[in-house]
Amino acid sequence: MKDLRHVRPYGDTWNDGMMQLSFSLPIPFGEEAKETARQYVAKLGLIEPQVVHGVDLGEEMSFFIVYAKATHTIDFTSITVPKIETPVMDFYEINRFIKERIGRKVVVVGACTGTDAHTVGIDAIMNMKGYAGEYGLERYPEIEAYNMGSQVSNEALIRRAMEVRADALLVSQVVTQKDVHIPNLTELVDMLEAQGIRERMIVICGGPRLNHELALELGYDAGFGAGTLAPDVASFIVHEMDKRTQEK
Amino acid sequence: MANKLGLDQAKIDRARKLAGQIADDVMGSIADKTTVAMERTVLRLFGLDGVNEEGIPLPNVLVDAVVKKGKLERGISAWVLNAMLQTGMGIQEIGELVAAGELELTQLPLASDKEIRDRGAKEAQRALDRVRQSREARNERLLSLGEGSKPYVYVIVATGNIYEDVIQAKAAARQGADIIAVIRTTGQSLLDYVPYGATTEGFGGTYATQANFRIMRAALDEVGEEVGRYIRLCNYASGLCMPEMAAMGAMERLDVMLNDALYGILFRDINMQRTLIDQHFSRMINAYAGIIINTGEDNYLTTADAVAAAHTVLASQLINEQLAKHSGLPDEQMGLGHAFEMNPAIEDGFLWEWAQAEMAREIFPNAPLKYMPPTKHMTGDIFLGHVQDALFNLIGVATGQGIQLLGMMTEAIHTPLLHDRQLAIESARYIFNNARHLQDEVQFKQDGRMVKRARQVLDEATETMAGIVQKGLFHALSEGVFADVKRTWEGGKGRHGVVQRAPEYYNPIEEELVRRLSLGTAKEAVVE
Numbered sequence: 032m033k034d035l036r037h038v039r040p041y042g043d044t045w046n047d048g049m050m051q052l053s054f055s056l057p058i059p060f061g062e063e064a065k066e067t068a069r070q071y072v073a074k075l076g077l078i079e080p081q082v083v084h085g086v087d088l089g090e091e092m093s094f095f096i097v098y099a100k101a102t103h104t105i106d107f108t109s110i111t112v113p114k115i116e117t118p119v120m121d122f123y124e125i126n127r128f129i130k131e132r133i134g135r136k137v138v139v140v141g142a143c144t145g146t147d148a149h150t151v152g153i154d155a156i157m158n159m160k161g162y163a164g165e166y167g168l169e170r171y172p173e174i175e176a177y178n179m180g181s182q183v184s185n186e187a188l189i190r191r192a193m194e195v196r197a198d199a200l201l202v203s204q205v206v207t208q209k210d211v212h213i214p215n216l217t218e219l220v221d222m223l224e225a226q227g228i229r230e231r232m233i234v235i236c237g238g239p240r241l242n243h244e245l246a247l248e249l250g251y252d253a254g255f256g257a258g259t260l261a262p263d264v265a266s267f268i269v270h271e272m273d274k275r276t277q278e279k
Numbered sequence: 280m281a282n283k284l285g286l287d288q289a290k291i292d293r294a295r296k297l298a299g300q301i302a303d304d305v306m307g308s309i310a311d312k313t314t315v316a317m318e319r320t321v322l323r324l325f326g327l328d329g330v331n332e333e334g335i336p337l338p339n340v341l342v343d344a345v346v347k348k349g350k351l352e353r354g355i356s357a358w359v360l361n362a363m364l365q366t367g368m369g370i371q372e373i374g375e376l377v378a379a380g381e382l383e384l385t386q387l388p389l390a391s392d393k394e395i396r397d398r399g400a401k402e403a404q405r406a407l408d409r410v411r412q413s414r415e416a417r418n419e420r421l422l423s424l425g426e427g428s429k430p431y432v433y434v435i436v437a438t439g440n441i442y443e444d445v446i447q448a449k450a451a452a453r454q455g456a457d458i459i460a461v462i463r464t465t466g467q468s469l470l471d472y473v474p475y476g477a478t479t480e481g482f483g484g485t486y487a488t489q490a491n492f493r494i495m496r497a498a499l500d501e502v503g504e505e506v507g508r509y510i511r512l513c514n515y516a517s518g519l520c521m522p523e524m525a526a527m528g529a530m531e532r533l534d535v536m537l538n539d540a541l542y543g544i545l546f547r548d549i550n551m552q553r554t555l556i557d558q559h560f561s562r563m564i565n566a567y568a569g570i571i572i573n574t575g576e577d578n579y580l581t582t583a584d585a586v587a588a589a590h591t592v593l594a595s596q597l598i599n600e601q602l603a604k605h606s607g608l609p610d611e612q613m614g615l616g617h618a619f620e621m622n623p624a625i626e627d628g629f630l631w632e633w634a635q636a637e638m639a640r641e642i643f644p645n646a647p648l649k650y651m652p653p654t655k656h657m658t659g660d661i662f663l664g665h666v667q668d669a670l671f672n673l674i675g676v677a678t679g680q681g682i683q684l685l686g687m688m689t690e691a692i693h694t695p696l697l698h699d700r701q702l703a704i705e706s707a708r709y710i711f712n713n714a715r716h717l718q719d720e721v722q723f724k725q726d727g728r729m730v731k732r733a734r735q736v737l738d739e740a741t742e743t744m745a746g747i748v749q750k751g752l753f754h755a756l757s758e759g760v761f762a763d764v765k766r767t768w769e770g771g772k773g774r775h776g777v778v779q780r781a782p783e784y785y786n787p788i789e790e791e792l793v794r795r796l797s798l799g800t801a802k803e804a805v806v807e
Contacts, residue, residue, distance in 0.1 A: 055698045086701060088453075089454060090449050146465045146466035147466075149465075150546075151655075158763070206482055239659070257691070
């Protein structure tokens with residue numbers, strides 16, 4: 032009987048705790064280095080560490096592959112994760128929903144902000160052509176989509192949003208080295224709040240290192256991670272708009 | 280060169296001719312212009328370096344001062360050469376006086392045209408002799424140390440801190456890398472100046488500065504001697520400072536530079552006039568410095584589909600080749616780009632990819648083609664990613680690519696960690712070694728899928744170029760012919776830095792490069 036209140040990693044036997052790790056240590060390679068790796072893994076709360084492979088990386092650096100067994104357990108039954116609960120509709124359903132429930136075009140402004148030059152994320156969601164067989168928002172007859180591209184300042188994004196009376200803002204962040212995206216995302220929300228317009232629009236962020244939980248923490252209405260397609264985002268926007276209208 | 284795909288040489292010749300017409304047309308529309316970046320480049324090659332009190336580079340200070348007087352259409356050279364003649368000072372002293380507000384270049388009495396030209400010729404000789412020396416130093420090292428076999432193993436470092444980059448780069452060289460590329464910090468391509476000094480803070484990469492170039496060059500020379508192999512250094516001659524980067528790369532003995540105006544136009548929204556002028560001058564410098572350029576066609580497939588848009592890659596490579604010839608680049612320095620970006624879910628995707636890579640090889644037999652790894656379809660599943668990279672490496676060796684930019688299993692997660700690079704190099708070396716002569720043993724069925732595919736791509740590329748010849752490249756770009764991105768003649772960043780040349784425009788570096796590269800001037804290249 033699986034005890035889901037005490038879950039451990041699984042290798043080939045329930046509760047064996049088997050884990051694989053690989054990492055480098057900034058020390059010269061040799062027997063001492065392997066022993067250091069073994070003891071390091073033991074300190075992580077893992078038992079029976081086995082250094083199965085080690086390489087000299089040069090520059091007094093060493094790489095290891097280690098197997099070990101975990102002892103800690105997690106209560107799976109107590110886990111809750113905030114998720115986007117609105118159902119995902121397809122291209123036709125979304126356009127029909129907008130016509131029937133909102134009764135005017137939905138205006139969406141998107142940008143890859145800050146110094147980030149990678150448009151791949153915002154393009155996948157917004158461009159006419161879309162991604163992975165799903166059209167982008169520009170193709171939706173009931174959506175007026177503005178893709179501002181990359182390296183857009185938060186000021187410029189807000190200015191455009193006001194000009195076109197945006198219902199939703201989409202912010203893409205691809206470069207996340209040293210958490211450069213966090214202050215940038217926070218700044219946008221701060222600026223919207225300072226100008227008293229935060230509640231006027233749905234603010235969404237997306238990127239490979241983002242998720243809904245982090246987005247909520249940063250003051251966004253939703254966050255989308257890797258693998259998101261245009262209908263995921265559009266469904267959320269239109270449902271949220273509909274919900275807000277009904278709450279009024 | 281083997282002709283395994285049975286490509287019709289007459290068709291290849293026709294495609295090349297069309298590309299030549301497109302390139303001539305481009306040259307015709309840029310020949311009578313200069314840019315602020317081009318003029319700053321001349322100052323850098325004359326030896327001007329350093330920044331003013333506010334951290335603005337002196338080449339910018341001087342060029343901006345002349346722009347402010349509305350007198351850049353003569354070129355910066357006449358003004359600074361005149362100042363040198365009138366004051367007896369060198370370029371650096373003059374730069375510092377202008378920065379201090381103690382000298383106005385356009386207010387000095389003017390020396391005769393002949394005096395200015397004599398001095399200009401002398402300064403240009405000295406500048407380009409320095410570049411030649413750095414080229415000769417590379418050749419000497421290549422001769423004494425030797426180099427890795429092709430495909431060269433190319434890896435990137437991108438820590439943001441030049442000193443960490445050095446550790447990662449030296450480790451990579453010891454692991455088997457032949458080329459180290461230092462990725463630039465995000466956003467540098469849109470700076471209209473070159474940052475100064477050694478830097479330790481960047482995002483997704485490290486600032487490209489002359490000091491950083493020098494630090495990495497010294498580190499790679501040092502480790503190259505230890506491992507008994509010349510290690511090449513790569514950086515970017517791209518963005519708004521294209522020719523300045525090329526000049527710095529020439530002086531600090533870089534070996535490979537990304538250099539592609541089309542990339543800047545499409546993916547950085549840089550104004551097309553600006554960057555095509557900059558590209559021409561920067562490629563002349565690259566050519567004379569013996570630097571291999573890398574073009575960015577691989578990027579088209581990150582936005583467009585690798586099957587549907589394969590012909591746009593070939594069309595762009597052909598155009599890039601013809602533009603590069605105008606700048607004096609020999610085939611051996613043309614690292615034309617392409618990429619392994621097939622969706623892994625496609626049946627026979629490996630076959631299509633192989634056919635396209637072989638096609639590029641056969642159409643550009645002497646170019647050190649730069650083959651880029653999968654990025655668009657890398658997901659975070661590092662284990663599958665490692666296999667995708669393995670297939671990419673197999674095609675690299677099976678088609679004799681020149682430069683193999685190794686994929687990282689952690690693509691789409693983070694910039695490479697130390698051991699990501701180790702695992703990538705280990706895998707590439709295994710595959711290259713195990714399949715070293717595969718290309719000599721394999722032939723393709725002449726009525727088979729792969730041969731048909733390659734012929735189809737060539738036909739489509741020719742058709743695309745015939746369309747571009749009719750409209751002109753600039754118009755085609757505004758219609759989104761490449762990468763599904765649309766750009767216009769007047770749009771984009773850096774347009775303000777384009778200056779119409781006056782009849783008395785003078786640029787001794789350009790003149791001397793034209794002479795040393797045995798080129799016609801840009802003007803003479805125009806087809807009437």
